[in-house]
Amino acid sequence: DSGVTQTPKHLITATGQRVTLRCSPRSGDLSVYWYQQSLDQGLQFLIQYYNGEERAKGNILERFSAQQFPDLHSELNLSSLELGDSALYFCASSGRLAGTQYFGPGTRLLVL
């Protein structure tokens, strides 16, 4: 158990819908990262937050957004969902700005 929690574990929704994925980092970690794992793209970095501020951005679609709240939990919002958004979404956290990242169990999203 890494100490990073993600909810929900599974999510099934329809095209065009909007969903919110939630992540709680390890106790004391200020940095949160989001990754997408899909069969065709592999593991891709989406976005990083540090203490509430965005610090790095990867190939995150404009339909996707994220934020980190004062209690340090983070949410990833996915809107206007398409079939191709079906994937595993992982959250990771680190204790330092550029520290080792520890991953949560992931949220499996299925868009029908």
Place this chain on the structure above:
Amino acid sequence: GDSVTQMEGPVTLSEEAFLTINCTYTATGYPSLFWYVQYPGEGLQLLLKATKADDKGSNKGFEATYRKETTSFHLEKGSVQVSDSAVYFCALTIPGIQGAQKLVFGQGTRLTINP
């Protein structure tokens, strides 16, 4: 850009066999290198890491040495067990401006160990 290349899988071995999973990288700076493991139905677990050239990371009988001259970080284990069956990911990070950081992953290597 920065990238990681792993040996193609899947890899199937018998229990107690010697394991090598090759990993090479391309990076513009001085990366830290990692191996993560993903067991069936689970998230990614950090297996080992190395932060500078010639460092050796080790954990649970697995080892990998950061070779700057060959830009490699091959994963090895002397005697694999059925419980080692999983997908293994090689990855790198290069810290950026103001702590910006991302992990760049290889495509993953699926390992199956038969009893």
